[in-house]
Amino acid sequence: MRVAMIGTGYVGLVSGACFADFGHVVTCVDKDASKIDRLKKGEIPIFEPGLDALVAQNVEAGRLAFTTEAKDAIASADAVFIAVGTPSRRGDGHADLSYVYAAAKEIAELMDGFTVVVTKSTVPVGTGDEVEAIIRETNPDADFAVVSNPEFLREGAAIKDFKIPDRVVVGTDSERAREVMRELYRPLFLNETPILFTSRRTSELIKYAANAFLAVKITFINEMADLCEAVGANVQEVSRGIGLDGRIGRKFLNAGPGYGGSCFPKDTLALTKTANDAGCPVRIVDTVVEVNAARKRAMADKVIKAMGGDVKGKTIGVLGLAFKPNTDDMRDAPSLDIIPALTEAGATVRAYDPESMHEAEKLLSGLDYAESAYAAIDGADAMVIITEWDQFRALDLDRVKTSLKSDIVVDLRNIYSPEDMAKRGFTYISVGRP
Numbered sequence: 247m248r249v250a251m252i253g254t255g256y257v258g259l260v261s262g263a264c265f266a267d268f269g270h271v272v273t274c275v276d277k278d279a280s281k282i283d284r285l286k287k288g289e290i291p292i293f294e295p296g297l298d299a300l301v302a303q304n305v306e307a308g309r310l311a312f313t314t315e316a317k318d319a320i321a322s323a324d325a326v327f328i329a330v331g332t333p334s335r336r337g338d339g340h341a342d343l344s345y346v347y348a349a350a351k352e353i354a355e356l357m358d359g360f361t362v363v364v365t366k367s368t369v370p371v372g373t374g375d376e377v378e379a380i381i382r383e384t385n386p387d388a389d390f391a392v393v394s395n396p397e398f399l400r401e402g403a404a405i406k407d408f409k410i411p412d413r414v415v416v417g418t419d420s421e422r423a424r425e426v427m428r429e430l431y432r433p434l435f436l437n438e439t440p441i442l443f444t445s446r447r448t449s450e451l452i453k454y455a456a457n458a459f460l461a462v463k464i465t466f467i468n469e470m471a472d473l474c475e476a477v478g479a480n481v482q483e484v485s486r487g488i489g490l491d492g493r494i495g496r497k498f499l500n501a502g503p504g505y506g507g508s509c510f511p512k513d514t515l516a517l518t519k520t521a522n523d524a525g526c527p528v529r530i531v532d533t534v535v536e537v538n539a540a541r542k543r544a545m546a547d548k549v550i551k552a553m554g555g556d557v558k559g560k561t562i563g564v565l566g567l568a569f570k571p572n573t574d575d576m577r578d579a580p581s582l583d584i585i586p587a588l589t590e591a592g593a594t595v596r597a598y599d600p601e602s603m604h605e606a607e608k609l610l611s612g613l614d615y616a617e618s619a620y621a622a623i624d625g626a627d628a629m630v631i632i633t634e635w636d637q638f639r640a641l642d643l644d645r646v647k648t649s650l651k652s653d654i655v656v657d658l659r660n661i662y663s664p665e666d667m668a669k670r671g672f673t674y675i676s677v678g679r680p
């Protein structure tokens with residue numbers, strides 16, 4: 247099959263490289279010429295483990311190419327994927343669909359012969375109808391079907407998630423389109439991956455419902471963590487105690503500083519907007535959005551309290567900026583709320599992240615960036631862990647002790663043991679643990 251991937255970001259590049267690895271011929275298209283230039287030179291513009299090798303192998307095999315010119319790629323494609331961004335629209339929190347609609351128009355002008363147009367971007371219910379209308383209006387003679395095929399990959403484990411997914415969801419009423427989608431995902435049929443065929447609207451909603459449910463789960467355990475702190479219980483044991491119940495499940499029950507990232511914040515918000523517009527509010531998600539936003543802001547207060555209530559003139563060494571480990575993605579990361587609040591309170595922040603500092607520099611000012619974890623905490627009044635990179639799980643604690651001016655460690659990811667830290671003489675504050 248021939249595939250055109252419109253948008254070569256975290257989702258488009260991974261999906262394109264994986265489809266090529268399945269044996270299809272893929273052209274990844276992006277408007278961002280610098281991104282395409284880098285890809286053509288063999289550089290990967292994002293940090294995603296394993297992606298450099300996968301891209302190189304498939305380029306070498308002649309199955310994967312990059313371009314800013316969509317024309318040939320779209321005209322020759324059996325399937326054109328829309329994998330452009332759908333950020334929160336400024337002001338109202340609805341998903342901004344302008345990139346999706348622009349891509350639809352462009353595809354309509356360039357398609358040739360029966361073409362399946364697949365929306366991989368996360369889009370609100372009814373967007374497929376609008377994409378179909380745009381294509382019909384722009385090119386009344388076009389022979390096409392619009393399919394919803396939401397993506398569930400997680401940054402940091404994206405290749406595995408794409409190649410061994412829990413499920414693939416395909417929303418369309420067209421049997422011709424279903425055939426093309428079956429062929430595209432055929433290697434997964436061999437692995438017995440569940441492939442769910444639904445209506446387009448159902449498929450669009452599945453993606454938002456999945457993200458909202460996960461956000462509810464995280465927010466639930468975060469509130470339990472606060473309650474644990476208030477009543478002297480241990481949230482990790484609560485997580486284990488409830489998670490072993492198969493109906494609840496153990497995943498996504500780690501208390502922390504609140505969810506961030508390129509998906510949960512914008513998707514939970516967009517779902518609440520869709521629900522309100524439909525006259526059917528999802529109050530649990532409304533509350534989760536509110537509680538999570540407040541939690542990220544409250545984390546700075548937790549640090550300030552741990553440091554005696556005043557951080558004026560003090561230096562804080564921050565470990566981790568990305569919204570989670572194994573990615574350089576900084577979108578809506580908790581660090582973006584926590585660090586400005588600390589600097590506004592008068593602290594000097596010195597931060598280190600293994601992969602995201604080049605992105606962080608665009609979004610965060612008024613702090614210093616260090617070259618290593620130890621450089622970040624050298625002479626600092628406290629060490630604060632915001633992202634649980636593996637390398638922060640195995641710090642030389644004797645060295646940490648001698649590097650820090652005080653003994654305060656605030657661990658917002660619960661990666662150290664309170665008993666062990668106490669034994670080593672740290673004043674150790676974590677989340678929801680005595």
Ligand code: NAD
Pocket residue numbers: 252253254255256257258275276277278281329330331332345348349352366367368369397398399400401508509
């Ligand atoms: P991204 O911002 O990394 O990439 C989007 C790319 O699209 C950019 O490179 C941009 O230049 C390009 N683009 C925009 N308009 C274009 C056009 N008309 N033609 C060609 N290129 C164009 O975004 P992302 O993180 O890959 O997310 C894409 C979509 O996938 C979003 O809807 C997101 O919600 C969804 N999603 C993301 C993830 C994730 O973990 N990042 C996971 C699942 C779903």
